[in-house]
Amino acid sequence: MDASSLKSPPQDASVESLVLGKTPRAGSQDAERMFDTLRNAVLDQRLPPGMQLKEQALADAFKVNRALVRAVLARLESARLVEHRPNRGVFVATPTVAEARDIFAARRVIEAALVRTLTAVAMPAGLAEMQALVEREQAAYRSGDMRAGLRLSVEFHRLLARLAGNSVLANFLEELVARTPLVVLSYKGSDTPSCALDEHSAIIEAIAVGDAERAVTLMNAHLNHLEAKLESGFRAASGEADIAAMLGLAPAR
Amino acid sequence: MDASSLKSPPQDASVESLVLGKTPRAGSQDAERMFDTLRNAVLDQRLPPGMQLKEQALADAFKVNRALVRAVLARLESARLVEHRPNRGVFVATPTVAEARDIFAARRVIEAALVRTLTAVAMPAGLAEMQALVEREQAAYRSGDMRAGLRLSVEFHRLLARLAGNSVLANFLEELVARTPLVVLSYKGSDTPSCALDEHSAIIEAIAVGDAERAVTLMNAHLNHLEAKLESGFRAASGEADIAAMLGLAPAR
DNA sequence: GCGGACAATATTGTCAACAATCTAGGTGGC
DNA sequence: GCCACCTAGATTGTTGACAATATTGTCCGC
Structure with missing residues (x-):
């Protein structure tokens, strides 16, 4: 020793x-x-x-x-x-429709705040890290590795939280990000990837330029995009248990 | 205990x-x-x-x-x-200074969002409930029952979260509200009550009138007020162990 | 054949004894 | 007198056995 x-x-x-x-x-x-x-x-x-x-x-x-x-x-x-x-x-966990909507609303609130903070305190090193992450994510999607793409896509949001420097909000977002796949899996309407990749790089760019409001708008649009994909699933689940759809039969309504 | x-x-x-x-x-x-x-x-x-x-x-x-x-x-x-x-x-738990600041920052973000939502969906019944709560709170403080006053003051923020209708954000705020007394006790500068009472009723009034931005501004000011009271305690704890202050001597810096 | 009661099995919940670890107090060497 | 060491008590961590409960399969009466 x-x-x-x-x-x-x-x-x-x-x-x-x-x-x-x-x-x-x-x-x-x-x-x-x-x-x-x-x-x-x-x-x-x-x-x-x-x-x-x-x-x-x-x-x-x-x-x-x-x-x-x-x-x-x-x-x-x-x-x-x-x-x-x-x-x-x-x-x-199987989130209810109400919980799913609340999760997205909470993500909009928290991630908007994180983007705003990050624009204010943006350090070049952090931005470079995010840029590199997005490039790896796009590469994964291009090579057809959906699982790696999804994982890196989630990592983008987690990194965003860490770089903003507020550990409390970062922990909250960590929880929300972890719950989101459950929501997607419970009410998935289509099979498209969870996050549109170019949206991530657009958000980074707005942060790098220092345009906080634009970055917030882009982030909100990004999350709305994801939630919109689930809306059809929400509606389907609002009726009684969709046993028909689960068995591959024609939708009841 | x-x-x-x-x-x-x-x-x-x-x-x-x-x-x-x-x-x-x-x-x-x-x-x-x-x-x-x-x-x-x-x-x-x-x-x-x-x-x-x-x-x-x-x-x-x-x-x-x-x-x-x-x-x-x-x-x-x-x-x-x-x-x-x-x-x-x-x-x-004994929150660090960084955690304390993050908790307040998170509360500003979340409570601002809750106030905005509540202004949009405000139901008369909920507003009446909040009004009644604030009156009980003021009565408790006037009668000198600080403990009951503090408890009702905390209850104000919890009720706000519940009425906004987002259970996810409500749970987050629940956690933050529970941690705040620990911060106050760890870094208390003065012995004044945690929440200025008239500020609560002013926030309710702004919500009732439908002036979301004013309500948000008041809520932020309210939380800043509380945090400002702790700033002296933060500074004291930031230096090395403030043994001088703890012994009642003149501050070292 | 069908429905309800019943038994067998699997699973979770509870408990107390035991082991590992930390803390405090004393003891001896220097 | 002071410091390292060591022992004794208290506290947390682990384990396995046992009790309570839910689920599933079975059988009997109808």
């Missing part, structure tokens, strides 16, 4: 964990890993809304005990990514 | 629980009761920032087992009302 710092903090002991397989009392890291994995699975739309997440199955999959699983599921529940029904279990 | 503030309505099944000792599988309600009690304790500033919340003590106070306590503490942690340090325990 480092002899220069005698009272060095305990650090991590991660080397041990790699050698011995498992360091005692490593639940904290396991929980983090598990939470991120489940969260990303929701973001990637690999977990369909309504699917049940059984404790024992997760415990086996992640090689942890049920207590830790329950703790992680509790976190996911307060992030509203899953719903917990007493004595029934936890299920991937 | 006192668990005697359970005056929240015990609701159903309480008779059984009093007679038979405990109805089986009532943990869900217990958890809710416990969460609300702790949350209100933070709102009322009865739990000072930095105080440790020991699991066994809470389990004894609420007559539940430690597993349930841990679940509730996990929820409080994701609401950022407490901090969890591994192998150390959970402590009432």
Whole structure:
């Protein structure tokens, strides 16, 4: 160890964990890993809304005990990514139409504020980072990798939140961005990608030029675009359960 | 800490629980009761920032087992009302100066949006409800009951969020409002009440008249007012530990 | 055949004992 | 006298067994 710092903090002991397989009392890291994995699975739309997440199955999959699983599921529940029904279990959240509309309204409010802030404090380094991200996103879509494209598209909004420098709003947007794929999957009308790519670069450009109002307008239009794609799905779900459509039959109305 | 503030309505099944000792599988309600009690304790500033919340003590106070306590503490942690340090325990959150500023900035963004929405959809019944609340608040302050006044003052902002009809933004504001007392207690400069009462009624009036921009301006001024009171505390904490000020000596700078 | 009661299974919820870790107080060496 | 070390108590973290509940499949009466 480092002899220069005698009272060095305990650090991590991660080397041990790699050698011995498992360091005692490593639940904290396991929980983090598990939470991120489940969260990303929701973001990637690999977990369909309504699917049940059984404790024992997760415990086996992640090689942890049920207590830790329950703790992680509790976190996911307060992030509203899953719903917990007493004595029934936890299920991937299925946002209602009202919730879906509220999520988009909240995103418009928060992202507009973030864009405004970012225009004011814009640092060249941050803008370059966003530009690079958008280019990777466009490349992914062009090469047909829809999953990577969607992931980078989501990353665009998360990066926007981080660069604006307000950790509270960033956390809120993080939650909203994570819930959006659930909404899309619940009420998807068409199969077009979630975010139109050129809109992202247009927003960056407006920020770079310092035109805050234009950037806000573009962002709102961007989110409206996405929500508009779901409107048909909203209407379909407003009627009784659309079992016919789910079975591939002709729409009831 | 006192668990005697359970005056929240015990609701159903309480008779059984009093007679038979405990109805089986009532943990869900217990958890809710416990969460609300702790949350209100933070709102009322009865739990000072930095105080440790020991699991066994809470389990004894609420007559539940430690597993349930841990679940509730996990929820409080994701609401950022407490901090969890591994192998150390959970402590009432002590917001940093940066977090405090971000909380106020976020409140300005969200409450401005809520005020705008509320002005558009304003229903007479809701306005009357707000008016009645403000009057109770003013009465409480006039009668010298600062605690009730603060509680009603907080309730004003929560009611505003509910009436605007966006549950997502309402939940966000709920979290921010709950964290604000922690900020105030951590950096309080003066002992004046958190909210100037006449400002509340002025905001309601602007909403009732339908003047959205004026209502937004008043709300922003209201929040700036509150934040300004803490600025001296922010500056004091920004330097190295303000031991001089804490001992009542002249400020070092 | 059909509907409702019943039993078998799976799943969640609860609990207490045990292990790991931190904190505080004392003890000995220098 | 002071600092490192070490032990003892308190606190958090983990585990497995058990209880309560929901779900599914089965059987019986009609």
